[in-house]
Amino acid sequence: MTAIWLFLYVACLVRLLTLYRLDLGHPATLLLLLPILLLPWMDWLRRQQAWLQNKWTLRVAGLVALVSVLALARFLNLGYWDTHHAGLAGLAALFGLGLSLVAHAFPRESAGPGLWLWIAAWEYAGTWHPILTPVGAGLAAFLGASGLWPEGQALPPSRRQVNAFWAPLLFGLVMPKPWFDFHLEGTWAAVMAVGALAAGLASLPRLREKLDQVPNGAILLLLALAFVVYPSAWVLSWGLAVGFLWGLLWPRLPRPLPISRISLGFLLGALISFSLHSNLGIPFLRPLLWWGS
Amino acid sequence: MKRWILAYVCAALAIVVVGLPLKTRLDAPRLGAPAIARPGVSFEVEFVTSLPFLPWRVAASAVERQWGFQLENGGRRIQGHRSCGNRYWITLADPTPVQGVYRLPTDGLEHWGEGTLPDKLTLVHAADFPSTGKEAMLEQFVDEMAVVKPQAFLASGDLAYDSSETWYRFMLGQFRRLEAMGIPVIACPGNHERGGWARFLHYFGPRTTHRVDVGPFRILSLDSAHGRDRLTPSQFRWFREQLDTKAGRVPLVQLHHPVFPPGAAILGNGEKSGGPLYGFRDGLVKLCLERQVPIVLTGHWHQDAVFDSTGTFRDDSADFPGTKFVVTTALGDALRHVTRWPHSYHGYRLLRFEQGQLVRYTQDLPGQPSPTPIASTPSGTWLGEARR
Numbered sequence: 134m135t136a137i138w139l140f141l142y143v144a145c146l147v148r149l150l151t152l153y154r155l156d157l158g159h160p161a162t163l164l165l166l167l168p169i170l171l172l173p174w175m176d177w178l179r180r181q182q183a184w185l186q187n188k189w190t191l192r193v194a195g196l197v198a199l200v201s202v203l204a205l206a207r208f209l210n211l212g213y214w215d216t217h218h219a220g221l222a223g224l225a226a227l228f229g230l231g232l233s234l235v236a237h238a239f240p241r242e243s244a245g246p247g248l249w250l251w252i253a254a255w256e257y258a259g260t261w262h263p264i265l266t267p268v269g270a271g272l273a274a275f276l277g278a279s280g281l282w283p284e285g286q287a288l289p290p291s292r293r294q295v296n297a298f299w300a301p302l303l304f305g306l307v308m309p310k311p312w313f314d315f316h317l318e319g320t321w322a323a324v325m326a327v328g329a330l331a332a333g334l335a336s337l338p339r340l341r342e343k344l345d346q347v348p349n350g351a352i353l354l355l356l357a358l359a360f361v362v363y364p365s366a367w368v369l370s371w372g373l374a375v376g377f378l379w380g381l382l383w384p385r386l387p388r389p390l391p392i393s394r395i396s397l398g399f400l401l402g403a404l405i406s407f408s409l410h411s412n413l414g415i416p417f418l419r420p421l422l423w424w425g426s
Numbered sequence: 427m428k429r430w431i432l433a434y435v436c437a438a439l440a441i442v443v444v445g446l447p448l449k450t451r452l453d454a455p456r457l458g459a460p461a462i463a464r465p466g467v468s469f470e471v472e473f474v475t476s477l478p479f480l481p482w483r484v485a486a487s488a489v490e491r492q493w494g495f496q497l498e499n500g501g502r503r504i505q506g507h508r509s510c511g512n513r514y515w516i517t518l519a520d521p522t523p524v525q526g527v528y529r530l531p532t533d534g535l536e537h538w539g540e541g542t543l544p545d546k547l548t549l550v551h552a553a554d555f556p557s558t559g560k561e562a563m564l565e566q567f568v569d570e571m572a573v574v575k576p577q578a579f580l581a582s583g584d585l586a587y588d589s590s591e592t593w594y595r596f597m598l599g600q601f602r603r604l605e606a607m608g609i610p611v612i613a614c615p616g617n618h619e620r621g622g623w624a625r626f627l628h629y630f631g632p633r634t635t636h637r638v639d640v641g642p643f644r645i646l647s648l649d650s651a652h653g654r655d656r657l658t659p660s661q662f663r664w665f666r667e668q669l670d671t672k673a674g675r676v677p678l679v680q681l682h683h684p685v686f687p688p689g690a691a692i693l694g695n696g697e698k699s700g701g702p703l704y705g706f707r708d709g710l711v712k713l714c715l716e717r718q719v720p721i722v723l724t725g726h727w728h729q730d731a732v733f734d735s736t737g738t739f740r741d742d743s744a745d746f747p748g749t750k751f752v753v754t755t756a757l758g759d760a761l762r763h764v765t766r767w768p769h770s771y772h773g774y775r776l777l778r779f780e781q782g783q784l785v786r787y788t789q790d791l792p793g794q795p796s797p798t799p800i801a802s803t804p805s806g807t808w809l810g811e812a813r814r
Contacts, residue, residue, distance in 0.1 A: 152623075153624055154621075203440065206444040207444050211476055212624075213623070213628055215625070216624075247430060254437065258441065260511055261474070261478050261511050261512040261513075265444065268440050271440075272437060276432075276433055281429060282429070282433070283427075283429035283430045284429075314658045314659050314660050315658075316649075316658070316661075317632045318660065363659070366659075366663060423658070
C-alpha cells in the first residue's frame with residue numbers, strides 16, 4: 134500500500150495544493166495537512182494504541198477513506214478546490230487519516246506489475262479531473278482493509294539498497310516538473326500514468342534480474358539529470374524514463390518499507406522543486422530549471 | 427486474478443458514483459475568452475463531462491441543458507465533433523450575415539458574430555482593477571467605454587484584489603455591461619487572482635492562456651503568474667505555435683507581468699513593484715520581433731512604462747521601431763512610482779489602429795510634447811469631454 138499512498142495520495146495532495154495555493158495562516162490548512170503532520174508519529178501512535186491495528190479499526194478506516202474520498206470527488210469533480218473550505222479540508226483529512234492507518238498496517242508491496250497498473254489507471258483518470266486520482270487510493274484502502282486487495286508474492290528486496298529518505302527526495306524533486314509546466318492541463322496526469330507504467334515495466338521479473346546489476350549511483354545520477362533535462366515537447370518520453378528509474382529504485386528501498394521516511398523525503402523534494410520552479414530568485418539556477426525546453 | 431477483476435469493477439463503479447448525476451463544465455468560449463467568428467467561419471465549443479466516454483450527442487445535450495443554450499441556434503450549425511476521454515470539442519459555424527460590427531451573444535454561449543469592422547479600430551487595455559470600496563471607479567470606467575466605444579477591451583490581470591464572491595459578481599456585472607455595449611472582454615489572470623484561484627477559474631474557465639481572433643488581430647493572452655512571474659515551457663510552446671499560424675493576422679499580446687525590469691529607469695527601490703517576467707523573457711522578445719508583434723501589453727507596476735526590444739526605457743519618444751513593450755497604470759488599485767516617469771494616475775490605454783497598423787498607443791498630456799511618450803489615458807478623460 135506504500136506506493137499507492139505515495140503516488141495516489143501524497144503526490145496528489147501536493148499537486149493540488151501547489152495548484153490552488155496553501156494559505157498557511159488559515160485553519161483549514163491545518164486540517165488539510167493533518168495526515169502529513171501526523172506522519173512522523175504514526176508508528177509511535179500505532180505502538181501506543183494497539184486498537185489502531187485491530188482488524189475492525191482498519192476496516193472502519195478503509196471505509197472512512199473510501200466514503201470521504203468519494204464525497205470529496207463528487208463535490209470537486211469538474212470544479213476547483215477552494216482550500217479555505219473547512220468542509221472539503223475535513224473530508225480530505227478524513228480520507229488521508231483513514232488511508233494512512235491502512236497503509237501503515239499493510240506497507241508490504243507485491244511483486245509484479247499489477248500494483249503499478251492500478252496506479253497508472255488512476256493517474257490516467259486524473260486527465261479527466263485531478264480529483265479522480267485519489268479515489269484509487271481510497272478504494273485500495275477499503276479493499277486492503279477488507280482483505281480483498283490482490284496480494285501477490287511479496288516483492289523480494291534487491292541486493293543493493295538506497296536510502297529511504299534521499300532517493301524519494303530526489304524523486305520528489307524531479308517528478309513534479311510536469312505539474313508546474315502544464316498547470317491546469319491534464320497532460321501532467323498522462324505523464325504520471327506513463328511513469329507508473331514504466332515503473333511496472335521495470336518490476337517485470339526477468340528484466341529486474343538484469344537491471345539489479347545497475348549501480349545505485351548510475352540510477353540516481355540519471356534521475357538527477359532528468360531534473361535538468363526536461364524536454365516539454367517530449368514530456369511523455371521523459372515521464373517514461375523517470376518512471377522506469379523509479380521502478381529500478383523501488384525494490385532497493387529498505388524492507389519493511391518505512392512509509393514515513395519515504396513520504397517525508399518525497400514531500401521535501403516536492404517542496405524544494407516547487408520553490409525552485411516558482412521563482413525562488415536564484416539567477417544561476419533559472420536557466421537550469423527548464424533546460425531542454 | 428479474480429481479485430484484480432473485483433478491484434477494477436469497483437473502480438468503474440466508483441467513477442460512476444463520482445460522475446452521476448451527469449454534469450458538464452464549459453471550457454471555451456467563456457467570458458474573457460469569447461469566440462468571435464465571421465459568418466461561415468467555424469469555431470469550437472470545448473467542454474468536459476463528469477463521466478468519460480459518453481456518445482457525443484449525450485454529452486452535447488448535457489452541456490446544452492446545464493448552460494442553457496442550444497449549440498444549433500439561429501443559423502449556427504454543428505460542423506463536426508471530436509472527443510478524448512471526457513473532453514469534447516464541437517465545431518460550429520453560422521453563415522448568417524452580421525449587421526454592423528458584431529452580433530452579440532444572445533443565449534449564454536460567448537459566440538460573437540463578426541460583421542464589418544471599420545478601418546480605424548480602437549482597443550482599450552487596462553490592468554490592476556479597483557477593489558471593494560472603489561466599485562464606483564469601475565462603474566465610471568464602464569460608463570466611459572460607452573463614449574470611447576472600443577472594438578474590444580483587454581484586461582491584463584489583477585482584476586480581483588478581493589477574491590470574495592461579492593466582488594466577482596460585481597466585476598462580472600460590469601463586464602456584462604461592456605458586452606451589452608458591444609465590447610467583447612478579453613481577460614487574463616494576474617498574480618492577485620491566485621489568492622482566490624478556484625473562484626477565478628469558476629467564473630473565467632480553466633483556459634488561462636488563450637487566443638481570440640478579432641478583425642485583423644490575433645489577441646494572445648498569456649498567464650505570467652502561472653509559474654510566478656514566468657511563462658512555462660508548455661505555455662511558451664503554445665505561444666510560438668500561435669505566432670507561427672497567425673494566418674495573416676496582426677498578433678497582439680497581453681500578460682500581467684511587464685516583460686522588462688525598470689533597469690536604470692528605476693526610481694529608488696521602485697516601491698518593490700519592479701518585478702518583471704523572468705522565465706522565457708528572451709525567447710518571448712525574440713519571437714515578438716521576428717513575428718512582428720506591434721505591441722505587448724502588461725500591467726502589475728501600477729504606473730505607465732514603455733520599453734523597446736532591447737529593454738531600454740523609452741521616455742524619449744513614443745515612436746520607435748520594433749515591438750513596444752508597454753506597461754499600463756492601474757485602473758483603480760494604489761498608484762506607485764516604479765520608474766523615473768513623473769506622472770502617476772489611474773487610467774487605461776487606448777490603442778488606435780488603421781488598417782491593422784498600430785498608429786497610437788499613448789495619450790497626449792497637457793504641457794507635454796505630442797505625441798507624449800509612455801502616457802496612458804487618465805480615467806475620466808473621455809467621460810469629461812462627453813459631459814462638456
